[in-house]
Amino acid sequence: MTGKVQPKIVNSDAVIxxxxxxxxxxxxxxxxxxxxxxxxxxxxxFTDNAKNDKLLNLFGIExxxxxxxxGIKLNLKVFLGFLLCIGxxxxxLVPSAYTVxxxxxxxxxxxxxxxxxxxxxxxxxxxxxxxxxxxxxxLSRFSKGGFLSFLAAAFAGLFLPMCDCGTVPVVAGLLxxxxxxxxxxxxxxxxxxxxxxxxxxxxxxxPDQPMLALVRFISGVLxxxxxxxxxxxxxxxxxxxxxxxxxxxxxGSDIGEQSIEGVKGNCKAVLHxxxxxxxxxxxxxxIGAFISALLQAILPQAAQSFLNKTIIVQxxxxxxxxxxxxxxxxxxAFIGRSFSKQFSTIPILSFVILGPMLDLQNLIMLxxxxxxxxxxxxxxxxxxxxxxxxxxxxxFI
Amino acid sequence: MKxxxxxxxxxxxxxxxxxxxxxxxxxxxxxxxxxxxxxxKIGLWISVLILIAFILSLVPKVKKARHNSNLKHxxxxxxxxxxxxxxxxxxxxxxxxxxxxxxxxxxxxxxxxSQQNQTELSEQSEDMKENTDTTxxxxxxxxxxxxxxxxxxxxVFSNWYFDVYVNTDDFIGKRYQYLAQVYSVEDFTENxxxxxxxxxVCCAADVxxxxxxxxxxxxxxxxxxxxxxxTGTIETTKYHGETVPILTDVIIDKSxxxxxxxxxxxxx
Numbered sequence: 001m002t003g004k005v006q007p008k009i010v011n012s013d014a015v016i017x018x019x020x021x022x023x024x025x026x027x028x029x030x031x032x033x034x035x036x037x038x039x040x041x042x043x044x045x046f047t048d049n050a051k052n053d054k055l056l057n058l059f060g061i062e063x064x065x066x067x068x069x070x071g072i073k074l075n076l077k078v079f080l081g082f083l084l085c086i087g088x089x090x091x092x093l094v095p096s097a098y099t100v101x102x103x104x105x106x107x108x109x110x111x112x113x114x115x116x117x118x119x120x121x122x123x124x125x126x127x128x129x130x131x132x133x134x135x136x137x138x139l140s141r142f143s144k145g146g147f148l149s150f151l152a153a154a155f156a157g158l159f160l161p162m163c164d165c166g167t168v169p170v171v172a173g174l175l176x177x178x179x180x181x182x183x184x185x186x187x188x189x190x191x192x193x194x195x196x197x198x199x200x201x202x203x204x205x206x207p208d209q210p211m212l213a214l215v216r217f218i219s220g221v222l223x224x225x226x227x228x229x230x231x232x233x234x235x236x237x238x239x240x241x242x243x244x245x246x247x248x249x250x251x252g253s254d255i256g257e258q259s260i261e262g263v264k265g266n267c268k269a270v271l272h273x274x275x276x277x278x279x280x281x282x283x284x285x286x287i288g289a290f291i292s293a294l295l296q297a298i299l300p301q302a303a304q305s306f307l308n309k310t311i312i313v314q315x316x317x318x319x320x321x322x323x324x325x326x327x328x329x330x331x332x333a334f335i336g337r338s339f340s341k342q343f344s345t346i347p348i349l350s351f352v353i354l355g356p357m358l359d360l361q362n363l364i365m366l367x368x369x370x371x372x373x374x375x376x377x378x379x380x381x382x383x384x385x386x387x388x389x390x391x392x393x394x395x396f397i
Numbered sequence: 398m399k400x401x402x403x404x405x406x407x408x409x410x411x412x413x414x415x416x417x418x419x420x421x422x423x424x425x426x427x428x429x430x431x432x433x434x435x436x437x438k439i440g441l442w443i444s445v446l447i448l449i450a451f452i453l454s455l456v457p458k459v460k461k462a463r464h465n466s467n468l469k470h471x472x473x474x475x476x477x478x479x480x481x482x483x484x485x486x487x488x489x490x491x492x493x494x495x496x497x498x499x500x501x502x503x504x505x506x507x508x509x510x511s512q513q514n515q516t517e518l519s520e521q522s523e524d525m526k527e528n529t530d531t532t533x534x535x536x537x538x539x540x541x542x543x544x545x546x547x548x549x550x551x552x553v554f555s556n557w558y559f560d561v562y563v564n565t566d567d568f569i570g571k572r573y574q575y576l577a578q579v580y581s582v583e584d585f586t587e588n589x590x591x592x593x594x595x596x597x598v599c600c601a602a603d604v605x606x607x608x609x610x611x612x613x614x615x616x617x618x619x620x621x622x623x624x625x626x627x628t629g630t631i632e633t634t635k636y637h638g639e640t641v642p643i644l645t646d647v648i649i650d651k652s653x654x655x656x657x658x659x660x661x662x663x664x665x
Contacts (some may be wrong), residue, residue: 100485105484110432110601112477113420117440120447268454268510275451279409279470282530296602325602335603 009035014043030031031211058093108293111361112286118166119281120274126173127273133177150225153183157191157224164192164329164356165285165365169277172369181238185378186228191355193220198329202352205333212345216353219389225352226389227381232379241374284368286363295324314347315390319383322355323363329356350386406458408471413455415478417448430657431486433600487658492604494580494591534560535567546628549575554594556661558607565633565642573644574628576652579619580595581607588616592627592644597659604659610636613647626650 009015015035020028023046032044091097171188175181194217202213314364325335336352343351356362363375420441423429429438538557541548549557554575561568577592585591593608609630619625629644 027653040469086557102484102487105480106431106486106601109477109481109486112598113423113429113441114433114437116416116420117437117444120444162630213465271450271454275409275454278451279412282471283473286476290476293602332603335605 009038012042016045016047019263020046020048031117104293104297107296108289111289111293114286114291115165116345119169119278119285122166122169123274123277123281124270126169126277127270129170129173129322130177131269131273147229150186150228153187153228154190154221154224155274157189158194158196158197158221160191164359164362167191168362168365168369169281169292171281171366172277175238175242175369178238181236181241182228182231184225184238188225189224189357189382190221192329192359192362193353194223195329198333201333205337209345212349215349215393219349219353219386219393222389223357223382223385226385227378230385231378236374240321241371242369249353280366280368284365285361288364291364292324292361311344311347311394314343315350315387318343318347318351318353319358322351323358323360324353332356346390349393350390354382355384400537402431403459403461405603406455406461410452410455412458412471412474412478413448417452417473419478419481420448425589427449427656428486429662431601431661434661436661437600451630463633475524487645491556494578494582494593494595494608495561496591496608496610496636509531511514533567534564535571538573547573549573549657551594551660552655553575555596555662556581558593558609561609561631561642565631565640568631568642570630572628572646574626574631576655577608577627579623579625580606581621585610588612588614590619591614594660595658596662598662609642611647613649615647615649619649624652625653626652627661 017031019025023031028046035042035044091101157167160170171184171193174184174187199217201212202216203210206212322332326330332352332355336348336355358379363379367375420429423432424438424441424445429435430442433441443629461535538549538553539559541550541553557573557575574591577594578594580591582589582591589610589612591606591608592611593606595604595606597604613629627644627647627649631642632645633640634643635641
């Protein structure tokens with residue numbers, strides 16, 4: 001039902017539902033939620049009476065209570081704006097504050113700039129998958145093979161020569177194509193942790209320990225496959241964890257208005273879809289980059305006080321650093337190496353391998369598509385799996 | 398009803414124009430090197446073209462009015478625009494610098510990062526590759542000698558730096574000159590400081606500083622992050638129980654900041 005009325009809801013001020021008496025509370029909530037997902041500005045009104053207060057409100061006849069609330073909201077906004085102005089004045093007048101914000105700004109924009117090319121590649125790839133690869137084809141690839149399908153997903157991820165942020169739109173595209181969730185997650189984890197460039201960077205960062213490149217490669221694949229298998233065992237279906245917005249704002253239906261015929265039509269459709277996808281991720285990556293730049297400004301000093309602790313503490317610090325520092329999979333080998341004075345090999349390996357998998361910025365980007373509880377679950381699974389794996393590994397190294 | 402333009406399209410066009418202008422400005426002025434590694438330049442040029450294509454594809458949509466659009470999403474996208482305008486890029490400050498860990502055997506193959514001296518540099522790096530196989534790794538840098546001082550340029554700095562740490566013995570007694578930034582370390586003595594450079598691997602988020610320990614009576618006149626041309630002879634000393642290289646007989650000349658504040662790693 002929603003698929004068909006979706007374009008109409010997007011363009012409406014309100015959805016009025018009459019004869020609602022038979023609906024249970026849960027059903028009403030669901031309708032409200034669905035409409036909010038399609039367009040948060042559209043109101044839902046349950047009424048059989050067209051002269052209902054809320055309805056009148058819509059057409060400009062205001063009700064006193066709401067005017068009051070709006071007034072408070074406005075005052076709050078003015079107050080926040082005022083605080084912001086004072087903050088800015090301080091930043092511009094105090095030189096040391098200015099330099100701090102300036103270096104924050106360089107990191108913030110740096111993360112965004114290096115991500116933009118990859119985001120664009122990812123967006124186009126995602127749209128091409130959604131438009132031209134038939135769902136049946138992907139489904140049949142993944143649903144047949146059982147264990148083998150996970151290996152296939154992992155290897156597809158491995159050989160995708162892209163940075164992790166570029167993979168997020170591809171993951172979103174695959175999920176909207178109803179690709180089975182466990183395999184998509186395997187694909188995501190594998191592609192974010194390991195790609196051809198990563199192996200090269202590991203060899204350069206640890207030239208005296210080429211084993212580490214191999215260890216990173218193998219444990220990346222194993223963690224990815226194992227978490228995928230766990231998800232399979234839990235029988236979590238794609239539709240439960242996909243944010244409902246994404247159920248309706250399918251690229252297919254957006255493009256539906258356009259003819260996908262001829263070269264020109266095809267190009268237009270791809271361009272249109274890629275733009276939509278780009279804006280969708282851009283919002284999240286901006287928030288992600290902002291938070292990680294902020295943490296980068298604060299963390300290094302804080303981390304100093306945790307030096308020379310036991311291996312478990314080191315492990316936890318490294319995982320936290322991995323999540324919060326959001327360095328690219330290709331560059332984090334060098335960052336990891338710079339920790340080698342204070343930390344032992346296993347915690348550094350966990351930093352290097354888990355960094356891109358659990359990167360806060362990537363998780364924020366994924367939260368545009370996936371529900372938060374699922375991302376938490378996935379993070380937990382990855383951490384536990386890697387703890388076990390690296391624990392076994394530490395016997396040998 | 399309220400508006401007869403597609404505000405979604407209008408906002409997207411504005412955001413895209415801002416991003417493209419910023420990227421173009423950064424690319425043309427060379428400021429892009431403050432934010433990301435030069436290898437991203439091609440990618441960013443292509444990105445600008447795609448963003449312009451996005452803008453062009455949006456123009457016809459402006460007139461197709463869409464009612465009740467949700468513009469809150471776009472507010473966040475103006476954040477980078479604000480920071481780009483309000484806080485123009487400068488070099489690093491307040492980042493930490495480190496001595497390399499001598500237990501790690503590091504050899505890095507730096508390749509050219511500026512196009513102008515690409516040919517010159519590729520010859521240099523070939524020379525260096527040949528020489529790394531020989532026993533004395535300091536020989537590779539002897540070709541840059543002028544008046545008894547071996548001048549280490551930015552293009553070979555990272556190679557040289559890590560060679561010094563790995564094969565310190567080969568370099569003992571030789572006199573080197575390089576452009577560096579000053580960094581103080583808490584447990585150094587009064588006349589000691591680090592003279593080093595900040596390295597970028599991917600983007601400004603992963604900048605890390607590496608320096609060589611220096612001893613000089615002029616220490617007190619130096620402030621952190623200041624640019625100096627440092628000349629000194631390599632010897633070894635003990636620091637936290639490990640043998641590390643140190644520059645002695647140090648001559649310090651204050652210097653201008655270079656165009657690109659970073660040393661760019663290239664490993665593939």
